[in-house]
Amino acid sequence: MIRFLLKGILRDRSRSLFPSLVVIGGVMLTVVLYSWMMGFENDIVRANASFRSGHLIVMSHAYSENCDQMPNDLAYLGVADLLSKLRAEFDDITWSPRVRFAGLIDVPDSSGETVAQGPIFGLGADLLSTGTIEPEVLNLSQAIVAGRLPSSQGETLITEEMARRLHIGLGQTVTIITTGMYGSLTTFNLTVSGTIRFGVAAMDRGLVFADINDIRNALDMTDAAGEIVGFFNDGRYWPAEANRIAEAFNSSPETQPSRFAPVMMTLMQHSGLEATLKMYRYVSGALVSIFVAAMSIVLWNAGLLGSIRRYGEFGIRLAIGETQGHLYRFLIAESALIGLIGTVVGTILGLLSSWYLQKVGVDISSVMKNASIVMSDVLRAQITRTSYFIGFIPGLAATLLGAMISGLGIYRRQTSQLTKEFEA
Amino acid sequence: MRRIVFLSILIAVATLVSADDPITGDEVLRKVDENFGADSKISESEMKIMGERVTRTVKLKSWTEGTTRSFTEYLAPAREKGTKMLKLDDQLWIYTPQTDRIIRISGHMLRQSVMGSDLSYEDLMDDAKYTEMYDAEIRREDTLDNRACWVLSLQAKDENVAYHSREIWVDQERFIPLKENRFAKGGKLLKYTEIKSVSRIDGRWYPERMLFRDALKGGQGTEFVISKVSFDMEIPGHVFSKASLRK
Secondary structure, eight states, rough: HHHHHHHHHHHHHHHHHHHHHHHHHHHHHHHHHHHHHHHHHHHHHHHIIIIIIIIIEEEEEEHHTTGGGOOOOOOOOOHHHHHHHHHHHHHTEEEEEEEEEEEEEEEETSSSSSEEEEEEEEEEEOOOOOOOHHHHHTOOOOOOOEEOOSSSSEEEEEEEHHHHHHHTTTTTTEEEEOOOOSSSSEEEEEEEEEEEESSSSHHTEEEEEEEEEEEEHTTTTTTEEEEEEEEEETOOOHHHHHHHHHHHHSSSSGGGGSSSSSEEEEHHHEEEEEEEEHHHHHHHHHHHHHHHHHHHHHHHHHHHHHHHHHHHHHHHHHHHTHHHHHHHHHHHHHHHHHHHHHHHHHHHHHHHHHHHHTTTTTEOGGOOOTTTTOOSSSEOOOHHHHHHHHHHHHHHHHHHHHHHGGGGGGOOOOOOGGGHHHHH | OHHHHHHHHHHHHHHHHHSSSOHHHHHHHHHHHHOOOOOEEEEEEEEEEEOOOOOOEEEEEEEEETTEEEEEEESTTTTTTOOOEETTTTTTEEEEETTTTEEEEOOGGGGGGTTSSOOHHHHHOSOOOOHHHEEEEEEEEEEEEEEEEEEEEEHHHSOOOOOOOEEEEEEEEOOEEEEEEEETSOOOOOOOEEEEEEEEEEEEEEEEOOOOOOOOSOEEEEEEEEEEEESSOOOGGGGGGTHHHOO
């Protein structure tokens, strides 16, 4: 029967071409839309994990309450002991201390007089110790535009945009003006070893990276850190495991007594992504549903048109003894086949388009100039396992639904009027 | 002769009338300025910064000329030693030996804390006389540490001041502001100061131990103790130059 249906579909293109094109287009758009949304979601999660929260983050209670303000006066003291404990207790996670700070970069001329100043956000991370994962996590090698990563104390990476704006050259010494752990105005010198670009407008405006030991010395933060970030060793975020670890850590007695005691938060809790992603998933689910419904209406319409066009065919088939039920099932089977062909072709085209968007992406930097969220200004899709079968839902469901509704016309077909119709 | 008698009577009446006149807020403020004012001043002091987690002591020496020129060198702790600050009119520069740079402090940096204390650079710049910056009004009388005080309400004459209004308790005998609340334009309390002890130096009452507290900051405040002060000393002009910051 399938071969018979297939022959009919291929030989009588007027009955299959329009529905197939609708299914192909619809499925392709569904696959691209889904992959695009996954890419967007993944991009936000990855950027927030790398630059903000890690997969898990430990701070003092007091610091965590105002962590957006980078209150280093409330930083956790006794980092070495805490790190040893974390590494012993949660060995499937790599832990690294970080210090964030905000301030000014001051560019001197040859006589030491200020020629330019600009605001910065600084991150002190472990860039130099043996086996550190921080340069990789922060994607620094890929972000280098000129120069190299810091290889010794006193070196820094600044963003390409800032270097261009303030006319800072490689090898030049700049002064950072910020606030120390005990609240005093602090100044220290760093030598620019390289410039970087992340493609994230909020970061590319004024980010400065330096080794955490330089920042600790400058900010008077001996054995202190604003944050200790943890990453699962396989590089992937495991929400349930992260929740379990955070709960286990936070329920231990030594994390309770004071506001300077440590508290652990998961990526979702700390970055506020949990609610955002939940909402995002609801919205994307609703979008796909609306899309399927709209496509079903289009296919229903296509089915109705087909039924009208095939009015005579159905009449003859009923007249030569085919039952209405058989005809109805035949129509549904035919639609399922069209749906399947359209879905397969649409999925292939959708995957190819998504692959292109995954590799090349769409540059939205012009609209991200003043954005302050940590999000890449090149939007990319991401092909996941679901991308391979997500198109089957609208592709088959919409075709079948359309055929089932329009096919009901078969039951209203009167064979008694057939001769009159032929005479006419 | 009659003219002399008439003038004498007039002067006598005027004196009597003025003696009965209650003192005004502006007059109190003028007397406070007179008490504090000096052509030059050299002082050594200590700031005990009682933070939320640690207490640190910073030692400094200052040279001041009038209300427009001052130079400060930090003597301790080791981390801050050698840091110097120069104020000329409304400009402030800081030198740190770690960077070997002279950097001008301006804009929002002036609101930063000095060495983590409850004083900001803006507070340090705030050397102008009270009468130049504020209009005063006596609100009431009060007693503070068994000292009779006037409570003055000060309103800024100019928008361009660190504190839009102040409330000060001025000792009625020694003309020292024993307590002070400093407010933002919206009425929010920003800073609180209290003079804990006063001594008589070179014929004037001068604060010896003060407590500064930033209302927006944690901790117990900053105790400022002036261990040595001398007035109207000759200060060489080169002290108030950028070159002296690097010396």
